[in-house]
Amino acid sequence: MARSGAELISEYLIQEQVPYVVGLCGHGDLGLLDGLFDRQDELQTISTQHESIAGFIADGYYRVAHQPIATFTSCGPGSANLPVALGSAFMDDSAFLAITGNVPTSQFNRTPFQETGRYHQADFPSVVRPYVKRSYQATRPEQLPLMLRQSFSLMRRGRPGPVHLDVPLDVFAEKTEEPLQSPAEWNTGAVPQPGASPEEIERIRELILESRRVVIVSGSGVESSESEAALLAFARAHRIPVATSPLGKSTFPAEDELALGATGRNGTYAANRAARGADLVLAFGTRFDDRSTSSWLEGYTYRFPETRLVHVHIDPQELGRNFPPTVPVIGSPATVLRQLAEAMRETDYRSEDAYLDEVAAWKRKWFEHVAPNRGAEGGPLRPERLVADLRAVLPDDGILFSDVGIHHNWLVQEWEPREPRTFHQSWGFASMGFGLGGVIGSYLAAPERKHVAVVGDGGFLMLPSAVATAVQYDVPATWIVWNNGGFQSIRDQQRLYFGADRELATTFLGADGAPYEADHAALARSLGAEGITVTHSSDLSSALETAIASERPTVVDVSVTDAVGLPAAATWALPPLDHPRPGFGWPDA
Template identity: 65%
Template structure:
């Protein structure tokens, strides 16, 4: 029988689960864990960040690329209080990680020691994280840890993935027990997380599909890991494929069946096809407000009368926002395989060609509308030109991360992924910093793949220390800073809802003079050991991206982008009770 400290049990379990990295920030509350990790540093690598939220974003992005969880470590009090912005992003976008937080010693519970959250309940940090995790555990004895760790990893991975919290008081890290670590392989068995549909449900879907004249597949982020199955069924049945914004990388943007994303920042063919459809087969999407024009009838969807087949691994999402004619709590990939097998070699009905031709006309109209700005020579650089230059310079397998801001809206609408799984974004919680720090996690997950994050100047200023972390651990990440001088997506909402002269706290200006305030991001990157270039002319951008990628070191591109450029809208979004704006293109339908 062994003799283990609590921290040794945790470290051993992480190694047995195949976790390659723990990412976080030191503090007195996690000293015991760091000591155990020191002894096993040849088996599991510890990465230190300069902000706890960065650790959470790194773990989140790693999972989205590899579908394998990492662990984070943070200390008690403010250290762990920095985690929710990252955990909320992971929870709402179905990304798994284990958040290990240190806490005060159990012998000091209720005595108000340094950094105890104990005014309402002793050592009550689990309550602080409760809304942002799938499940929380607090160990008050070391012998509890094997069971909690085993359950934590099972919970993270099962059904709808998500982050799990393990809170460990300082003494539990260091106290010893003869309780042995769990054997993950023994408990995991040979099962899988794939859930199939009942055969009657598959038959009902096919009956609806055969009767439909204008069917559309809608792929959410839950279908992104089933990209091959999605494409196989879409091609077999000749079905156009729209995506939710978060599921945008479920299908290559150049595929002839691809319509783009739905919702307020989506494309015209996607929104028009979905609101015109008589059948929507939705896979792994929760129909949130930004993906659906805030559920306003007829803007993105008209359900009913459009009939809906809704497939989601979480039964709580079925018929939450739209009534499903057929609701299936199952894995989108499994359902797509079942549908493809049952469809077989059957030819699509003649009406399908007519429907696809109509959609092609809408796509051509949209392309004629948005294409001219792609090669604008104007300065500051047009957003469309930024994305066009970026698309031309990035290899097909490159991973693009979008942080939150005006640039994110442009990417949702006008970025065309070459391959499934190459676009990462924070959607449900929309956490600024995800792209800034998550780029490091993507690079750890795909060390031979180019990684570039498009981030706003506002978002980058929240976590600029990621450059130092990337230098420390030799992570050659590129950040393209969309420098438009402020929180422009919010400024534009101020102007639109309250008047052009009523903006406040959204543009970066010197308070005393009103002059623009500009950070020297190139100097900032170099001060931390990275490299950088400032780009002000559109013709220089493509080459600058190539230089940054070829440098194989942390690199910041400070790109001056036109803050006055307006995005065409093919749908809307309501901030109730404020009146929603009408679409600026193709509305009302001709």
């Protein structure tokens, strides 16, 4: 049966059980839209007002459902708006299929309208190649079945990530009798989870038995491999304290007595103190990036190689990239945790009471420092009060997305996840707009749950059209705008590194030098959503309850003080600038 390229793509997406394609129309993807037209009952098309939002929706969907969906964008600037979202997904091991339209192959090299590339024809794949696991470009429809099958296998297997498929207009439109390659026959949904060798497991067991101060560091790979329950069981069986990477924050319940919080610049005192004082670190699915390790500066978060390191990661490139592993293991955290549980079953290893008492003391010291501010009264609100009230209102299985800004730092430090996969952030690429669109994808993946995004006032003004998309498709998401008058995380760095009087282009000011403040709640209402403004702590909890209970898209614009700094129990370096010393618990008493 002859089918157009667009019909092939639509059919294949349906066979892969993709429920949504999200994007923005243009002349480059006209053919694809026509192919989707007849399949609307099986494959819903969602139209956004900005291509980055489409990418963030797809990214958010994968982080909650662990299944990829697809985006569609047109040639030229349409697809050029996508790399910010692709980079966010790629750096954080999230996956979607990015289908980009291109100019007709018969017009390659003639510089038609919106062709990318003066020196190489239709070269959009070069634009996105750093941000995807692979980029395919089909120049005839017969190529599509193979490319689609390989794309879905590649997205899911190993380290998850987005894949790009570039399709010229004529390839969407022309027909072929090339048969589809069945996802079921090729088993594209299979996700191999390799484990450690028996020798590696025995060596790890020996290291654990030799050690008195063991710390587990749980990264986002634990989430990717859905091994949170295995990690919790292993930690409890042997009473081993657990720190998380910031990106792996919801892999371990914050209320558990073994929980230390996140490591690094925005982490807790207990996590950093335990990690640098350990004699053995068992790291699962973390890449030890700069912000989670105090920029690899010895003694702030870690003391490798003085501390021995077992590093488990699905991607061999991460083993030995930043720290020397005593035992490097190419493997899935799910499999290796299962192997270790079995290997340790006959031992009576449990962390000693004296060690756990120290850990508990570090946690109490930190709690006594930060907890009083969680109940602070007044307005503009203290950051800790906003986070505490949100935690009290959002159900345990509610899903929180953080956009990028100073609020992100506070959430990494203060937010207390209670269930797996309930806290999501753009960590590696730190793409502003992630929370705005991601929370829509989160709802599409789990409509029975509550979905909230915390976004800065700067980030919200970048892509407020996400609210319009939610209104169009009746998505009852809540956006909390952390309104502190500017890009204050960068302002604070200007003041720190260059002087308190050397601030430029970070605080929002009008032409007269007075503070500029947009009315984000009014903007939301103009787009058809609900809008609530909060200026005092006494009104916050009720406003959050109303918004989260609502079946309407709602923006809660909260005035937050810009005069409070994040308590620092570790550091972060921007060479050649001198790194700041931690302001709490340093040097250790």
